[in-house]
Amino acid sequence: MTELVHQNLGSQWQFYDRRELHPLLRRHKLIGRRAIDEVRLAREVRGLLPITSSNLLRRVAGVLSWLCDGDGTEVPTVWNAWQTQNGCIYLAPPRNQLWRLHRADRRFDETLTSDGAGLCATEFAISC
Numbered sequence: 001m002t003e004l005v006h007q008n009l010g011s012q013w014q015f016y017d018r019r020e021l022h023p024l025l026r027r028h029k030l031i032g033r034r035a036i037d038e039v040r041l042a043r044e045v046r047g048l049l050p051i052t053s054s055n056l057l058r059r060v061a062g063v064l065s066w067l068c069d070g071d072g073t074e075v076p077t078v079w080n081a082w083q084t085q086n087g088c089i090y091l092a093p094p095r096n097q098l099w100r101l102h103r104a105d106r107r108f109d110e111t112l113t114s115d116g117a118g119l120c121a122t123e124f125a126i127s128c
Contacts, residue, residue, distance in 0.1 A: 032085045041081045041089065059125040060091045060118070067101040067121060079118070092118025 012034060042053040057079060065075045079091045092115045093099070099117035102109040112120065 033082045036081045036083045036089065038081075040083070056122075056125065057091065059128075060121045063125045063128075064093075064099075064117060064121040067103065067117075067124070068099070069102050069104065073099070082115075090119045090122040 038053065041056075060079070061075050061077070065073075068075070076093045076095065078094055080094050081089065081091055083089050094114070096114055098111050098113060100109070100111050101117060101120065
């Protein structure tokens with residue numbers, strides 16, 4: 001069963017430290033993110049997609065497993081839900097680790113953070 005992690009971050013916006021970003025990204029305005037709960041996720045998903053938030057969680061987990069190409073990476077059953085300042089919502093694994101996403105049939109092989117992997121999996125799940 002796939003579920004969301006309940007976070008007590010309130011509505012505080014989080015930003016990346018500019019010093020940790022690549023120099024070409026430092027000149028752009030940073031977009032903040034904040035944790036959202038199940039109720040807000042369900043409301044946002046209902047307004048955007050013809051699926052429920054629990055179905056979205058299952059689809060994102062399935063896509064991340066597919067993107068890892070069966071290499072034995074354990075896909076989490078618990079996820080964080082985030083909302084960015086520009087209105088985007090995405091799910092991300094709670095563990096702060098690097099994820100190797102690779103598909104031999106697509107000639108794709110990249111290593112992403114948990115946020116990046118979750119964002120890719122969420123966008124892929126929504127577009128399919």
